[in-house]
Amino acid sequence: MATLRQLKDRVRSLKNTQQITRAMKMVAGAKIRRAEAAMRAARPYAQAIGACLGELAKTGGARHPLLERREVQSSGILLMTADKGLAGAFNSNLVRAALSIAREAQRPRFYLVGTKGRVQVRNTTQVIEADWPLQS
Incomplete structure (x- = not known):
């Protein structure tokens, strides 16, 4: 007692x-x-x-050169995640979905916004073209 x-x-x-x-x-x-x-x-x-x-x-x-159909040579993936981990599995689910898309893309390049996504994608073999912290 x-x-x-x-x-x-x-x-x-x-x-x-x-x-x-x-x-x-x-x-x-x-x-x-x-x-x-x-x-x-x-x-x-x-x-x-x-x-x-x-x-x-x-x-x-x-008719514009940028509107013409052409062969895909590389893909850019913009991944926006939070800087803090107060959203449950939200950030992990975003990264998992982005990596799934990257597996199907040709020469994927990541553009990352937010530290949670950057930390998780850096642990993979994916190419990170640029990353920025989330501005609050």
Whole structure:
């Protein structure tokens, strides 16, 4: 049986954990609201780009060297992961999917954003063309 002091320490520890969890929840909520605001602000731009690309696709008569079909010589894979590991298996699943795509690609080259992806891809034989830290 636990002593009264041990029980009080346990209750205090749980209250501290609860306070930290509440603070983390508030920070996460603020980040989500900021991301949603950025998404709403970008929506008109995305719609305009979509309409523009739709019009270009309808014409079909565009002749440009970059639009011509050609043989695939190499593939670029942009992998964006987090800098911190607070997302469960999210980063590992992204890296696993990217490596699966790389196995089927011809001469794949990785462009990495975020430290978690960089650490995991460096442990493979894949070519890392460039990598950048995630800017928060």
